[in-house]
Amino acid sequence: MSPQKSNIFIAAIITLCVSLLSLHAEPSKKYDTSMRAHAQLKKIIIPVVDFERLTLREALESVTIKIRQLPDKKGSNFMIRDLDGHFENYRVTLQLSNIPADVLLEYIANQVRANIQYTGHAIVFSPLPTPGK
Secondary structure (H helix, E strand, C coil), X not given: CCHHXXXXXXHHHHHHHHHHHHHHXXXXXXXXXXXXXXXXXXXXXXXXXXXXXXXXXXXXXXXXXXXXXXXXXXCCCEEECCCCCHHHHCCEEEEEEEEEHHHHHHHHHHHHCEEEEECCCCEEEEECCCCCC
C-alpha cells in the first residue's frame, strides 16, 4: 500500500472512531444530566407539605411553588404524560415536614400510581403499566 493510501485509510479509521465515540457520548451525557437533576432534588429540603386531595397537577404545581420559595432555588419542569386519563382517578394527600424534594415526588408518584423519569429537561410522570395489559 502506498503511503498516500495508507494515510487516507488511517484518516478514515480515525473519523469512524470519533463518530462512534460521539454516538456513545450522547447517552451518557443524557444520563449525567438526568442524574444531576435527581441529585439536585435530593439536596432541596421542603420544610412543610400539607396536601389534601390534590390532583397530580395541583400537587406538582405546589411542589414547584415550594421550591421557588426557598433561597437560591428554581422550580423544576414537570411533565405529565397521561393519554388515557389515568391520573383523574387519584388524589394526593400528604402531611410531611423537612422532606427532600426527590422523596416527596416519590410519595406523590406512589399515591397516583405513576412512574417518574428524570430527563435532561423535565421530570416526567406517566402511569404505571396496568397488570394484564
